[in-house]
Amino acid sequence: MNIKIVICFIIICFLPAASAVTTDRVWAAKTSGYIKLNESLAYENYLVKATGLDGSNATLAIYKDQSLIATDEFKTNEFKIYNGVGVTLLGIRGDYLWIAWSKPEDRDIWTPLETTILKWGDNYSIQNYSISIDALGTDTVNLTISNETMSETGIFQKNGFKDFGNLRIAVRNINRTGFVELESLAFKPPEVKAEIFTYKDEYYPDEKVGVIINLTSDDTQNIAGIILTSENPIEIQPDMFSISGINGTTNFKSLITRTPPNSTIQLTALVETRDYFNNARLLTVNKDIQITPNISIAKHVPEETDDENVPVELYVYNSEKENKSISIHDDIPSGFTVGQNLDWNITLGYKESTNLTYYITPQKPGVYELPPAIATWDDQSTVSGTKGITVHMPYITMTKKAQNNLSLTDVELVISNSGDRPAIVTVSDKIPDAYPLVFGESTLYGLIEGGDRVSIRYSLQGNTGSLPAANATYRDIRGITRQAQSNEIQTKKAVSSPGETSPINAGRNEIIIFMVSAFLVIAAIIGSVAIAAYLITKFKTRSG
Numbered sequence: 001m002n003i004k005i006v007i008c009f010i011i012i013c014f015l016p017a018a019s020a021v022t023t024d025r026v027w028a029a030k031t032s033g034y035i036k037l038n039e040s041l042a043y044e045n046y047l048v049k050a051t052g053l054d055g056s057n058a059t060l061a062i063y064k065d066q067s068l069i070a071t072d073e074f075k076t077n078e079f080k081i082y083n084g085v086g087v088t089l090l091g092i093r094g095d096y097l098w099i100a101w102s103k104p105e106d107r108d109i110w111t112p113l114e115t116t117i118l119k120w121g122d123n124y125s126i127q128n129y130s131i132s133i134d135a136l137g138t139d140t141v142n143l144t145i146s147n148e149t150m151s152e153t154g155i156f157q158k159n160g161f162k163d164f165g166n167l168r169i170a171v172r173n174i175n176r177t178g179f180v181e182l183e184s185l186a187f188k189p190p191e192v193k194a195e196i197f198t199y200k201d202e203y204y205p206d207e208k209v210g211v212i213i214n215l216t217s218d219d220t221q222n223i224a225g226i227i228l229t230s231e232n233p234i235e236i237q238p239d240m241f242s243i244s245g246i247n248g249t250t251n252f253k254s255l256i257t258r259t260p261p262n263s264t265i266q267l268t269a270l271v272e273t274r275d276y277f278n279n280a281r282l283l284t285v286n287k288d289i290q291i292t293p294n295i296s297i298a299k300h301v302p303e304e305t306d307d308e309n310v311p312v313e314l315y316v317y318n319s320e321k322e323n324k325s326i327s328i329h330d331d332i333p334s335g336f337t338v339g340q341n342l343d344w345n346i347t348l349g350y351k352e353s354t355n356l357t358y359y360i361t362p363q364k365p366g367v368y369e370l371p372p373a374i375a376t377w378d379d380q381s382t383v384s385g386t387k388g389i390t391v392h393m394p395y396i397t398m399t400k401k402a403q404n405n406l407s408l409t410d411v412e413l414v415i416s417n418s419g420d421r422p423a424i425v426t427v428s429d430k431i432p433d434a435y436p437l438v439f440g441e442s443t444l445y446g447l448i449e450g451g452d453r454v455s456i457r458y459s460l461q462g463n464t465g466s467l468p469a470a471n472a473t474y475r476d477i478r479g480i481t482r483q484a485q486s487n488e489i490q491t492k493k494a495v496s497s498p499g500e501t502s503p504i505n506a507g508r509n510e511i512i513i514f515m516v517s518a519f520l521v522i523a524a525i526i527g528s529v530a531i532a533a534y535l536i537t538k539f540k541t542r543s544g
Contacts (some may be wrong), residue, residue: 021170022110022185022357026276027079027086029223029244032100034093043101049095057408057508058089059098077278090274095239098099100223100274102505107220110185120178127167133180141171141180161185189279190219194226194271196287203328204292206319206351207257213241213269213285216249223274228254232265243252261319262293292382295348297328297375299384305362306392308480314356314373318348328356330373336360336533365419390402394423394450396474398486400403404463408438410427411460413470413486415444416453421476427456429470429486435460448474467488 030527031043040049045065052059062070070082074089081087090098093097120123120133134142134153144153145164154162163168166187173181194395197212213226226241235258243250259265266425271283300313312332318324328344338360346354362368367390372383395418417423429445448454470486 020384021159021168022112023106023108024110025104025278026107026109027085027102027278028107028276029088029100029102029274031243032090032223032226034096034098034240034242034244036095041099041101043085044103046082046085046224048099048101048444050099053092055094056092059064060087060089060097060099064086065214072235072346076440077279077280088278090223091272092223098225098242100242100244101428108275109187111188113184113186115172115181115183116296118180118182120180124182126169126184127186129164129167129169131169131182133178136174136176136178136180137177139174141174143169143171143180145169163187187277188219189281190217190221190273192212192217192224192271192273194269194283194285196267196269196285198287199207201288202290202292202298203259204317204319205259205261205294205295206454209265209289211236211254211256211267213254214249215243215246215251215252217247217270220245220247221273222276223286225272227270227330228251229268229270230265232260232263234259256443259291261291263291265291274371284438292319293380294318294531295324295326295375295377295380295382296383297373297384299330299370299373299387301370301387301389302331304390304392305387306476306478308478309359309361310389310391312358312360312370315353316346316348316356316375317353318350322352323347324377326375328373329376330358331371332360333368333370335363335366335368337363344409362393364395365391365393365421367391391482392421393419394421394448394474394476394482395440395473396423396425396448396482396484398427398470398472400467400470400486402467402489403463405459409460409462409464409467410457411436411440411442411467412455412457413442414453414455415448415472417450420450422450423474423476425472425474427470427472429456431460431465432464435462435464437461461502521542 025430031041033041035041037050037053039045047063049061049063049341050058051071053063056076058070058074060074061068064083074136076089076091079086079088086102090100096498097503113126116124117133118133118137121131124131128147130146132144134144139158141156143156144151146152156171158174160167168185170183170185171180172183193216195214199210199213211228213228215224223244223248228236230236234256236254236256240340241252263477265288267287269285273281296317298315300315302310314328314330316326316328327489328346330342332338338358340358342358344356348354367388370387370389372386374381397416397418399414402409413429415425415427422492425444425446425448429442431442438459438461439454442458444454444456461484467489469488472484472489474484475479475481
């Protein structure tokens with residue numbers, strides 16, 4: 001009974017427990033940026049100016065309302081306060097100083113992990129810490145918190161808390177019977193993701209390259225800085241970005257204005273973020289883009305087609321500062337036909353281009369890869385990329401079979417659509433004049449879906465040794481008409497399987513005569529048996 005009373009008392013006491021503090025007074029960045037010597041960064045009525053740079057140290061002049069209030073030496077990551085606002089030298093990148101202005105604000109930066117009721121004499125483990133009750137006072141509790149490197153006993157009041165690195169321990173309630181309600185919270189540095197985008201993957205040497213860097217964070221980042229670099233001899237403007245208080249996705253745009261021909265450009269974005277305690281985290285992302293030679297060739301085809309004649313376009317461009325005589329050669333894969341020669345000789349001036357277009361006709365549906373086209377000039381050459389194309393169409397095939405069966409020839413024609421589009425099919429199977437059609441149909445008209453098949457069967461009078469091919473005309477939904485033809489065949493006589501009875505080789509009249517004769521013979525036998533039985537019966541009666 002006493003135990004029940006104690007438990008009820010504990011529950012009643014803990015029900016109205018207050019929430020642990022999840023906010024902190026932190027220095028939140030209000031603006032940030034990269035500046036060179038004698039350049040400045042302003043915030044409200046304040047201004048910081050770079051007046052000196054020596055290795056990892058810098059001299060900064062602080063102004064308020066255009067009046068100088070201080071000139072101080074800063075080390076990298078050093079933070080100083082001026083009239084309630086803070087200045088941080090975040091870093092030095094070559095000739096640039098990365099600087100931030102900040103002000104104190106309450107920010108919700110602690111994330112609740114779990115709550116527990118700790119009993120005196122027990123231990124509670126969270127992350128790599130162990131917590132136990134050392135002693136209980138009237139409104140306080142002494143908690144011992146330890147891990148492998150430290151041990152500390154501190155006094156906690158109700159709704160009080162202490163921080164241990166990225167872990168916060170808060171006391172929500174104290175019960176003098178030996179129970180304490182604890183809440184643990186964690187400071188989780190916000191994660192950030194970065195990506196580099198370009199509008200395409202291949203550019204001409206004299207073409208400007210637009211670059212977009214996307215930063216994505218589910219939680220607010222205090223400060224983020226980006227430096228865009230490349231080991232290639234290119235010009236990037238701008239190549240440095242700094243932003244404060246980002247959340248969600250933010251994009252930064254840059255432009256590459258000079259690229260070497262026939263090269264691979266590797267772009268690298270160095271991303272550095274700072275949390276509200278000025279802890280730095282680094283992230284690196286890369287992207288490769290291709291720069292064509294001064295003479296470039298590109299092949300363009302539809303990715304998918306239902307057409308009978310498919311256009312192939314070759315785009316040739318000259319970015320070299322003089323006229324060039326260029327030879328072009330292209331090929332097509334098997335499964336296509338083309339009605340022209342695929343060799344050209346052209347001349348292009350500086351920044352001139354031309355389009356060479358020809359048409360190919362697919363023979364069957366499927367997925368194909370067109371080989372690269374080749375451009376040759378001044379003992380140099382370059383190739384286009386390969387291009388994939390998916391051909392959609394109906395594709396009708398026919399298989400013809402025949403077999404001699406007694407005095408008939410049985411014929412079967414299977415019409416298959418192995419394509420991925422429906423077709424309206426007209427089939428006409430030629431019947432030899434000497435073998436008239438007895439039953440069935442030798443023609444067909446109808447819709448056959450892609451992947452389906454239909455059959456027609458008929459019989460001819462007499463046994464024929466050979467039959468001509470069947471012909472079909474089919475049309476797709478685009479109105480394109482195509483032809484199909486079956487195989488020619490040599491007929492086979494019907495052969496009985498071993499152990500089976502062969503069919504009677506007799507005409508209709510012979511079979512009727514045989515049946516009547518058999519009936520008369522059977523009737524005579526039955527009559528004779530009946531007469532004999534009658535005579536035997538009579539004889540026995542007289543003898544008796």
